[in-house]
Amino acid sequence: MNQKYMLPLIGVFLLFLLAYAGVEGANMQWAFGIIFPYLAVILFIGGFIYRVYGWASSAVPFRIPTTCGQQKSLPWIKQNCIDNPDTASGVFVRMVLEIFLFRSLFRNTKAGFARDETNRLSFSWEIFLWVGALAFHYSFLVVLLRHLRFFLTPVPACVRFLEYLDGIIQIGLPGIFLSGIVLIAAVLFLLARRIFDGKVSYISLASDYFPLFLIIGIAATGISMRYFTKVDIVSVKEFIMSLVTFHPSIPEGVGGLFYAHLFMVSVLFAYLPISKLMHIGGIFLSPTRNMANNTRAKRHINPWNYNVKTHTYEEYENHFRDKMIEAGLPVDKKE
Amino acid sequence: MADELKPDELLDKIDHTPARGSWMDTSVQIRPGMYCYAAKAESVETLGLPNARAWNPLEDDWKLPENWQEILHNGLKERLEKFRTFKIFMDICVRCGACADKCHFFLGTGDPKNMPVLRAELLRSVYRNDFTHAGKILQSISGASKIAGNRPLTLDVLKEWWYYFFQCTECRRCSVFCPYGIDTAEITIIGRELLNLLGLNIDWIATPVSNCYQTGNHLGIQPHAFKDMLDFFTEDIEEITGVNVEPQFNKKGADILFITPSGDVFADPGTYTCQGYLILFKYLKDKYDLDVTWSTYASEGGNFGFFTSHETMKRLNAKMFAEAKRLGVKWILGGECGHMWRVIHQYMDTMNGPADFLEEPVNPITGTKFENAKSTKMVHICEFTADLIKHGKLELDKSRNSNISLTYHDSCNTARGMGLLEEPRYIMNNVCDNFFEMPENTIKEQTFCCGSGAGLNAGENIELRMAGGLPRANAVKYVHEKFGVTHLCCICAIDRAVFPTLMEYWVPEVDVIGIHELVGNALILPGEQKRTTDLRMEPLPGMEEEEMEDEDE
Numbered sequence: 109m110n111q112k113y114m115l116p117l118i119g120v121f122l123l124f125l126l127a128y129a130g131v132e133g134a135n136m137q138w139a140f141g142i143i144f145p146y147l148a149v150i151l152f153i154g155g156f157i158y159r160v161y162g163w164a165s166s167a168v169p170f171r172i173p174t175t176c177g178q179q180k181s182l183p184w185i186k187q188n189c190i191d192n193p194d195t196a197s198g199v200f201v202r203m204v205l206e207i208f209l210f211r212s213l214f215r216n217t218k219a220g221f222a223r224d225e226t227n228r229l230s231f232s233w234e235i236f237l238w239v240g241a242l243a244f245h246y247s248f249l250v251v252l253l254r255h256l257r258f259f260l261t262p263v264p265a266c267v268r269f270l271e272y273l274d275g276i277i278q279i280g281l282p283g284i285f286l287s288g289i290v291l292i293a294a295v296l297f298l299l300a301r302r303i304f305d306g307k308v309s310y311i312s313l314a315s316d317y318f319p320l321f322l323i324i325g326i327a328a329t330g331i332s333m334r335y336f337t338k339v340d341i342v343s344v345k346e347f348i349m350s351l352v353t354f355h356p357s358i359p360e361g362v363g364g365l366f367y368a369h370l371f372m373v374s375v376l377f378a379y380l381p382i383s384k385l386m387h388i389g390g391i392f393l394s395p396t397r398n399m400a401n402n403t404r405a406k407r408h409i410n411p412w413n414y415n416v417k418t419h420t421y422e423e424y425e426n427h428f429r430d431k432m433i434e435a436g437l438p439v440d441k442k443e
Numbered sequence: 444m445a446d447e448l449k450p451d452e453l454l455d456k457i458d459h460t461p462a463r464g465s466w467m468d469t470s471v472q473i474r475p476g477m478y479c480y481a482a483k484a485e486s487v488e489t490l491g492l493p494n495a496r497a498w499n500p501l502e503d504d505w506k507l508p509e510n511w512q513e514i515l516h517n518g519l520k521e522r523l524e525k526f527r528t529f530k531i532f533m534d535i536c537v538r539c540g541a542c543a544d545k546c547h548f549f550l551g552t553g554d555p556k557n558m559p560v561l562r563a564e565l566l567r568s569v570y571r572n573d574f575t576h577a578g579k580i581l582q583s584i585s586g587a588s589k590i591a592g593n594r595p596l597t598l599d600v601l602k603e604w605w606y607y608f609f610q611c612t613e614c615r616r617c618s619v620f621c622p623y624g625i626d627t628a629e630i631t632i633i634g635r636e637l638l639n640l641l642g643l644n645i646d647w648i649a650t651p652v653s654n655c656y657q658t659g660n661h662l663g664i665q666p667h668a669f670k671d672m673l674d675f676f677t678e679d680i681e682e683i684t685g686v687n688v689e690p691q692f693n694k695k696g697a698d699i700l701f702i703t704p705s706g707d708v709f710a711d712p713g714t715y716t717c718q719g720y721l722i723l724f725k726y727l728k729d730k731y732d733l734d735v736t737w738s739t740y741a742s743e744g745g746n747f748g749f750f751t752s753h754e755t756m757k758r759l760n761a762k763m764f765a766e767a768k769r770l771g772v773k774w775i776l777g778g779e780c781g782h783m784w785r786v787i788h789q790y791m792d793t794m795n796g797p798a799d800f801l802e803e804p805v806n807p808i809t810g811t812k813f814e815n816a817k818s819t820k821m822v823h824i825c826e827f828t829a830d831l832i833k834h835g836k837l838e839l840d841k842s843r844n845s846n847i848s849l850t851y852h853d854s855c856n857t858a859r860g861m862g863l864l865e866e867p868r869y870i871m872n873n874v875c876d877n878f879f880e881m882p883e884n885t886i887k888e889q890t891f892c893c894g895s896g897a898g899l900n901a902g903e904n905i906e907l908r909m910a911g912g913l914p915r916a917n918a919v920k921y922v923h924e925k926f927g928v929t930h931l932c933c934i935c936a937i938d939r940a941v942f943p944t945l946m947e948y949w950v951p952e953v954d955v956i957g958i959h960e961l962v963g964n965a966l967i968l969p970g971e972q973k974r975t976t977d978l979r980m981e982p983l984p985g986m987e988e989e990e991m992e993d994e995d996e
């Protein structure tokens with residue numbers, strides 16, 4: 109069996125068991141309910157800042173955006189101001205589109221090769237990765253925002269409105285949240301892609317599977333609490349508020365499932381800064397996207413630019429003077 | 444070339460589905476046809492770069508310095524601090540695979556390590572192992588590193604780097620599709636820079652670099668020979684047009700310094716493009732009194748230093764501004780070339796500027812200010828010519844190109860490192876009636892590399908070049924069959940040097956041409972005689988019979 113995904117799968121399962129058994133069997137609510145969540149938040153915030161600071165302290169010696177459209181040149185040639193911006197506002201739009209709409213991923217194509225009399229390579233638009241990624245990130249965001257209801261009293265109107273929209277399709281009781289379903293479906297799609305697409309499977313590492321399984325675990329425990337085991341929402345809210353106000357107190361009557369959920373969330377947050385999930389921060393700083401393509405119009409300064417040894421004209425002329433004179437080329441010194 | 448693969452054999456080898464298992468389990472096999480010969484010691488010495496010696500990639504012993512791992516470790520560390528690109532690209536790839544099938548080398552070879560993401564992982568795996576906290580912790584648990592995709596820097600790993608960083612043409616196509624803009628070209632650039640710390644360059648790069656440094660151009664053409672070549676073109680042009688277009692060299696006080704890749708001066712069919720420049724400058728001199736000079740010292744527009752290290756790039760590039768300053772020109776005009784323009788557009792001013800001794804470039808004939816070049820003060824000849832045409836300053840006879848059916852190859856560098864897309868198209872449409880675009884996913888920012896860029900246009904790696912050029916050639920074949928395209932037009936000296944071979948291999952009916960060759964054919968010089976041939980001395984459309992008679996006489 110493939111270790112690259114079996115190990116993370118087992119790992120996530122163990123994490124679940126650890127919290128579940130720890131609470132149900134050993135009454136370690138204080139560890140999984142208080143210590144780990146606080147620790148995770150500290151690691152998350154500290155780690156995130158550390159990483160972003162690390163990137164920010166690396167120099168940007170050259171202005172080298174990847175240009176994906178017509179440059180600004182002659183006045184009558186229409187510039188592509190977004191894909192090849194030369195101003196800060198253009199860059200801003202480009203970045204907004206990248207960050208919120210995954211514009212580059214939207215371009216994705218799929219190569220095909222027909223080994224027949226045509227031998228044609230073809231490139232077709234491949235939108236599924238974009239749809240999957242967008243569905244995943246936005247449903248995750250909605251789920252996160254919905255959870256704000258546990259962190260804020262009174263619950264802000266916008267959170268309640270979001271919840272209302274999310275639950276607009278009313279099936280059964282409690283009403284189904286679309287975001288949860290989309291999240292699970294999208295993660296399963298991304299996982300299936302990793303396992304079954306030959307190319308993606310070949311490049312995937314254990315650290316690519318781990319967050320997927322972890323998120324599946326988080327979503328699954330969350331969904332079971334809401335729809336099946338019907339956790340005591342009021343107690344949960346009281347508990348979370350106690351954490352938020354730094355007066356932690358363990359609630360009565362909340363079972364191991366909740367702690368498993370919380371623990372996996374904690375692991376996700378703590379893991380984020382040391383993993384590829386840092387792309388959340390990195391995308392803002394990527395120099396090939398966040399710089400204007402105006403290097404010829406506006407000089408970019410390299411903070412570590414240093415002088416180098418060059419072969420000067422004088423050395424050159426000294427070397428070739430006779431030949432140059434003979435060929436009738438102008439020289440600076442006649443001999 | 445006798446043992447070269449036949450096109451059909453090459454196509455048979457392509458399989459885009461990698462085998463199962465881990466890529467780390469397959470160690471590198473350096474295969475003839477896919478790699479370039481090692482840099483000669485003397486070329487490495489000219490620039491005083493480290494570890495000059497004779498070595499052979501096929502032998503086990505690469506004659507590395509004792510502490511090579513330490514050198515690389517420190518080199519990596521230094522570059523992580525110096526290049527935010529590098530650091531971020533090491534950290535944030537999510538291995539989504541969007542870039543996987545975007546690389547022409549992967550498409551043409553099917554070798555999974557040519558997927559841009561894996562090319563980067565070759566280095567990233569070592570980075571994770573040596574430079575991340577997680578990597579260091581995992582090292583202590585046996586077996587954990589490998590599952591996490593980390594590995595120590597061994598000789599095998601180094602060889603793999605060498606093999607695959609010299610199978611990337613730094614074309615940036617992968618970067619267009621990556622959701623974070625991860626540019627594997629940048630990783631290759633830095634990878635090669637690291638390899639150069641150990642003297643692991645290829646000769647096809649090292650020798651041109653050394654020539655360029657000493658003699659002024661990649662081909663090592665000495666000043667008198669450089670002049671001879673242009674004189675020789677002048678004679679040909681006089682025979683065709685009856686006009687003497689003699690250029691000026693190293694002239695102090697000229698208006699404009701013109702710099703183009705030396706390939707245009709020495710290798711067909713670039714030479715015809717060069718003749719196009721000569722005709723254009725003569726026209727502008729006679730009509731508008733524009734004074735253009737060539738330089739024998741800065742006689743190279745290209746910069747193979749860019750394929751060696753940032754420092755070497757800077758050392759070679761310095762000549763452009765130095766010569767412009769010495770000659771006291773107003774601004775610099777640059778010829779048709781790809782990587783030359785990447786360097787000028789995105790690096791030159793930063794490295795060797797500010798060019799405060801030059802004037803903000805204005806076209807004296809049209810009055811157009813080249814706002815986009817006001818700091819670097821160097822203008823692309825396509826921007827310049829397009830401006831002239833737009834203002835009706837050139838008298839053109841399109842019909843002289845009417846036997847040509849064109850398609851256009853966007854050079855990777857001018858497309859994805861600059862965005863010069865419409866200027867050349869505007870010129871082409873003004874000098875030729877038959878222009879057909881290749882399919883949308885193969886042009887402009889999605890253009891496919893010629894397969895031989897970034898210093899890989901050697902002879903010994905011909906299989907790699909033909910495979911890497913396949914996606915480009917495939918699209919040419921498509922328009923050739925569909926629209927009867929006869930000529931592949933380009934604005935890059937490397938393209939002009941390598942496409943003839945590529946076309947002969949995949950689409951033998953298609954010829955290669957530069958834009959200013961088309962301009963040179965169409966431009967009506969003041970006082971010219973009735974032309975009967977084009978610059979290649981082939982009869983012009985409608986002149987076939989007159990040409991025959993001439994020959995009979």
Ligand code: SF4
Nearest residue numbers: 536538539540542621
């Ligand atoms: S597209 Fe970007 S993030 Fe995705 S695998 Fe390639 S380099 Fe990594």
Ligand code: SF4
Nearest residue numbers: 546611612614615617
């Ligand atoms: S830069 Fe070009 S050659 Fe290099 S990995 Fe990316 S697509 Fe391939």
